[in-house]
Amino acid sequence: MIRVTKKRPAYQRFFIRGLDGVRRHVEVASIPIAGLDGDFLGGAALFWEVSD
């Protein structure tokens, strides 16, 4: 999936097969999470299913 650990925002659209075996078309936007001192704490990815 999008490399949230690259400490950069990212956006991508792709298909994903869930653990239920269903393939879904999704869009993902991820952002790094940094503290007030700029320390990298992780990332959050918002995603949603694309209605083709």
Next chain:
Amino acid sequence: MAWTGCCCRTIIALPASKSGRYHGCRGLATEPWSRKSTRPHFREKEIDDAVLASLTHQTLKELGVAAVGHRLRLLNATGLVRTDAKAKAALAILPEFDKALGRRKMAQPIQIILMRQLAGYLSVPLFLVGPNGDLLFYNEPAEAILGRRFDETGAMSAKEWSSAFTPEDSEGHADPSRGRTADDQGH
């Protein structure tokens, strides 16, 4: 941004609301500036949009806003509540609380804890990872797309979740472009 006067005889810039009136303290809304000769106005002091957000009680005092109530109203009116400073102060005091209460250091940074809590209140699917890429949490809307409840999967290492939720291209092959950042894609 528009300039207006306050009951404390100060000129200040405020964003105009949709109705055309000014946000702000009662004085800002009801008493237009009229005492031109005595005003310690902000424009002369080069207080513009760029520095507006940096105004504090001290700077307002130096600009001639003597009354604490007026300063508070002005700061509140312009949305200048120093959230950054407050957040920093709150974070700085947390270890002291922990120490006082004899608690161990929190397992995760407060920002991650709050983000996780926020995710629980969103209808947008959200996936949260730690600094090393380990999956920390995904919310209920995300469960519908990922095909399993978070209660069942729990936290996963980066290796585990990246192989469990494999991105594919439209043909069903592993997507070679995965992992690109916005920079990589020229955005």
